[in-house]
Amino acid sequence: MDYDDSGIIADLKQDTKKDLAFHMLVNKYQERLYWHIRKIVMNHDDADDVLQNTFVKVWKSIDKFREESSLYTWLYRIATNESISFLNANKKRSFMPLNDVSEYLVKNLESDPYFEGDEIQLKLQEAIVRLPEKQRIVFNMKYFDEMKYEDMSKILDTSVGALKASYFHAAKKIEDFLKNTD
Amino acid sequence: MDNLKENTPELSKIKKENPFRVPENYFDDFSARLQMKIEAEKKVVPGPKRRIIQLLKPAISLAASFALIFLLVYWPLKSFLPGKFAESNTIEIESYDNENQYLTLLEGIDENSFYALIDEPSATVEFSDDELINYINTNMSEYDIYLGTDN
Incomplete structure (x- = not known):
């Protein structure tokens, strides 16, 4: 139906x-x-x-x-x-x-039997959970869900410009984490 | 976006996939489990008794706090300063005793003697001429004496 x-x-x-x-x-x-x-x-x-x-x-x-x-x-x-x-x-x-929930989330991730990613996927998730809350949500919605900024703007009640900036900063921080951790 | 890819080469190397899984049949069963939860929520309607408790909660908390403070202050003081407490108790007992003695004294007077004391005519005081002259010299001027004798 x-x-x-x-x-x-x-x-x-x-x-x-x-x-x-x-x-x-x-x-x-x-x-x-x-x-x-x-x-x-x-x-x-x-x-x-x-x-x-x-x-x-x-x-x-x-x-x-x-x-x-x-x-x-x-x-x-x-x-x-x-x-x-x-x-x-x-x-x-x-x-x-x-504003520090990252350790809790890393533990949550590591103890979750329903996480099936490989080592690099785990590292990416660890980089994501270390982001500030708003940047983390924006990054997930854009990177994984490929949601339009206009739709995100309505959901998060934030301007498109601010969302773009958040996504850019989040991606940069993740890149730094991936480069600098073994 | 291309600019972002250039700036994040490590991120771009990672295959974009969902690493999370869910238990088998999770989404098939979810609706039924949710329905049970909603039915349970419908049954839990706060009754008036609960609401009254909710309203009185701040007052009860305040009263409990005062009682706790009293216990925390009074008991240690009573335990550590027993002399001070004994002294204040003695004063109270003494004042109570004075009051009691006065009441006992009043009760001791019989009714007839009490009225006899009230009705008794003023006692006649006898004094000598010298005492009278001394009293006049001390308390009255010559003018007062002149006025007195004139009448």
Whole structure:
């Protein structure tokens, strides 16, 4: 059944069709949102938790969705915020220094049985997790997901120019890390 | 973008692929697991009791903090300065005793003697002529004496 976003939104706002429409929405976006979240939190179990929280939030707040942005943008924004909140909560729980979540993420990556990259892939991921949070998200969305800057701008609420600069700085830092570590 | 590739030769060498995997059938089962979570969320609606506790929580915390501070200050002081506490307790007992004695004294007076004391006519005081002259000389001027004798 092909269900476009406007049809899903309309049905989500009707009590009789809400459950079915939500099921459609989950099936349509679960995979894309999962990979977006997974690249932020790194570990599968954490990504699973955050993905569930994201959809629960969508379920609870669908009535507040004003359609000022597309459904796709709104969902990505919720997923990004939930991922960042999850990392911040972990930082607080383990008394990590502010803005330093990289060690936690490296451990998360190393202990994840669902990481199957080779040595160079692991090194690239280690370089990515050492980036500042915003640069890391921008780099992943651009490098792996090949998302347009215009779409990223709507999701992250940041200008295209700032996103380009973030991506450029992130790529430069990753290059330095790859060159200078064995 | 080409400029970026020139500036990042090491990064460009790495094959762009997703190194992450998911457990088997993860996406097939996800929807069912999510549905269970949402059903559980629907059942957990905060009742009024819980809301009252939420409202009273700051006040309860404050009261608990005061009680804790009192215990932390009072008990060590009582333990380390027992003399000081004994002294203040003695003063209280003494003042209590004085008050008690006064009440006992009042209770000791019988009613008849009390009224007899109130009704008793002012006692007649007898004094000699010399005492009278001395009193007048000390407390009255000659003019006062003149005015007195004139009337």
